[in-house]
Amino acid sequence: MRLPVRRIALTFSALMLLVAAPPVVAHEDHGGTWDPSPTSQTKNLKIVGSAPKTSDVPSYRNSDLAFWGRTVFAGNYEGFRTIDASDPENPRVLSDFACAGSQNDVSVWKGLLFVSIDSPLTAPECGSPRSLDAEGHTTPGFEGIRIFDVHDPEQPAYVGAVATDCGSHTHTVVPDKADPSRVLLYVSSYPSGELAESAYGNSCSRVGEGHSKISVVEVPLGDPASASVVNEPRLELNDYKGNAGFRGCHDISVFSAIDRAAAACMQEGQIWDISDVENPTTIARIHNPAFDFWHSATFTWDGSTVLFGDEAGGGTSPRCRATDPDTVGAIWLYDLASLDNRDATTPETPLSHYKISRVQGENARCTMHNFNVLPVEGRYVGVSAAYSGGTTVFDFTDRENPVEIAHNDPHGANTWSSYWYNGHVFTNDTGRGMDVMLLADPVRAGANKLPHLNPQTQESLIG
Template identity: 40%
Template sequence: MRMIGHRWRRRAAGLAVAALVSGGLALTSIGTSAADDGELLRESTASEECANADAIAGTGDNFEENCLTESELAEIEESVGAASILPAGATAGSPNLTLASNLPKAGPFANTSALNSDLAFQGKHVFAGNYNGFSVYNIENPRKPVLVSQVLCPGSQNDITVYGDLLFLSTDSRRTDDSCQSQSLTAQQAADRGSYWEGMKIFDISDLQNPRYIKSVETKCGSHTHTLVPGDDSVYIYVSSYDTSTLLSDCQPPHDLISIIDVPLDDPTSAHVAAEPVLFPDPANQGSGTRGCHDITAYPHLGLAAGACMGDGIVMDIADPLNPVILDQVRDPNFAFWHSATFNNAGTSIIFTDELGGGSGPTCNPTVGPVRGANAIYTWDGDSLEFASYYKIPREQANTENCVAHNGSLIPVPGKDIFVQAWYQGGISVFDFTDPYNPTEFAWFDRGTFDAEGTIAGAWSTYYYNGYIYSNEIQRGFDVFDLRDKRVAPAKGQRYDEFNVQTQPVY
């Protein structure tokens, strides 16, 4: 179903055929081209539920709703229990991937409600988000990381990026004010008060032992995630948000916009919202449940960005950073929650992830299967997106383990497309998608369930940086992995001074 503007893009017939490919599940069309006319054979009830206007608010990795019907959850409960599932306390993995170090959560981040979130990198330091603030780690010796400092500043989910001496932190919960001592409010409490704050916080990190909070910028519906787009004299922040409420005048559905913050590099305290482009202006599109975006990845080298929006995967021209233009958009009836997007290095393929279950659901099991809660790989020819295949880890997880596709990054091997990815309590997976129709896993690591109560845990973000893989485990702390495999050996020669995964560098 071809879709330019709001016309449907046709999908290949016969896509509901699963193939086990060298330890990774890849779903591809059999005997037809992905460009052929046809229909997907299966409509996802989760897609319908998550597209519902009342259900979408609070989904995603806010862990408030999980986009699964009660009957689906009951079916999962009955089906999970295979002997192959790792018990609590156990670990397993491929011999080429080893856990080199783990630093448990500490201080105000030690409790189970303080969830570790995203990562950013600069020089010999890693900046790790947490729902209670952020930590700074020295990784000069990756096998012995050292905690440099922690900043207590609650504000779900504290998505994090760095740029020079600046650190940016997303706040996606309604707060009493913009301070680091603020309290969380429900939408009803915020409406009753008549005032609240959520948006972007900016810190000066010139002294890493004492980061300084210097500026806040309020944005409509807060900031669930954000993406840096470098300019000549400014850095622009694309703010993705979607948690709407009819109770709040500045956060009404459909909220089909992103906020773009202009941060002048010579005066970051004058940062302000410079544009609020509506990405989905067609009223007919509102029935799709787009309602803003969850995450956007910019690829400045190509002047493009890929977005995972509520009901759509999109590609945008960002040559003019304040005026992004959608070039193409697609929908997938097997997707419940478009979560993130990553280009390959050549910009000819894009991995979109589906966070079925909102990050809290046990979706890595035979009941859910290899298609839902997976990656969808699309090819991009500069004009249109075409479906190539699905990829999902093949290891069955317990019904106490939240497991679904989550944050990952390219491993910079010239001439190859290799991705390392977090799967929450499904662990981490490394796969080659150089052939986008046949993604193949060749390394993995997994832990047994965190506890019997189903506490949210697992790898939130897992990224490759300057020779090692770093992972922020929601409960267990900061992990460092050593991947030794001839397929990724050339990546050792690629070094970055700064790395924000949602601002893709070219290699």
């Protein structure tokens, strides 16, 4: 299937400080108006700059982050913001672009911003309402990828859109090492509903094999308006919790230097060979009965270890209560070499798992969420969002014994994304906005600087 784009006219200092310290104050249940003073933090992870949310729309929720140079691209359900982080202590909003859509997860590549839409709209252009019938039921409409020109981050411009089956819950930038004139996107989604084919050529169904595929979108960098779906690789997947046809992938992380991808596919994890970037193939299927929902993944920068995250309860339920075991909603570590040719029928023994030990309130939703690993040699350190648990930093240099070395959990936290980028931790909280945090640990001085970062895309080996 090749679906064309729909067009419209466009008229540091590395100061060494103490490593870890006890929490400043005890933890409280989350709720109410956000208080800038932390409810729970270690002295070695502090907020040094913020770009608070700029909307009071009730549906406003911040989502994912991407980085190019000193510019941060911050998605939210009402659009996205571009933020100048040249001075991390004083991040400056360059633009607050209105273009509503769920979830508006973002990635950026050479002046182009890609945004995921996972709810049918009447049209792909910004300002298009939800596609609903007279009774308020969802009807077929546009879902997929929107493309923006952000060469001037102060003046983003809509370029066009590509419709994809079951929309785009998230997507991943995949550089083409053989053809730098284009970039690919792996679009992941799953059938939360049954929708017939829309006027834009996309549909969504659980019938038969269900949505056992991803969409591969090609974006010619010289003509992004001609972007299209060039392949829909079929995947062997298990039904999620026995629901017939309810299949698909949530997040996909790629590591170009080793031609591998790690896919979190609801009921299982998979490792793909991406040496043929248009045709990823499954080389391992991973089963772990402790998982509730395979949500996200990343690699260590030396390519030895893959981390999979469990969004137990779908991110809407409390999973960090005193009664919840530390195996629920955790990040699980696997030795990558040991996963070759797994068939998902026999559980693969993980190296270990990690989850915050700080108990959250009975009604505070909490699991490990979006995360990445610091690009440093000789040590493994991860950064993760934990929804109501804020942001955690954990050392897993001993891969069988990961341990938290820092955290910052502001009052009322609902942190969607927390990532390391060029000396700081950047977070996007659904209610507060973007925070910039300083980690006082020797690892900061040894971490490599990157020219850009899409957290689900790793390009070069380090270590």
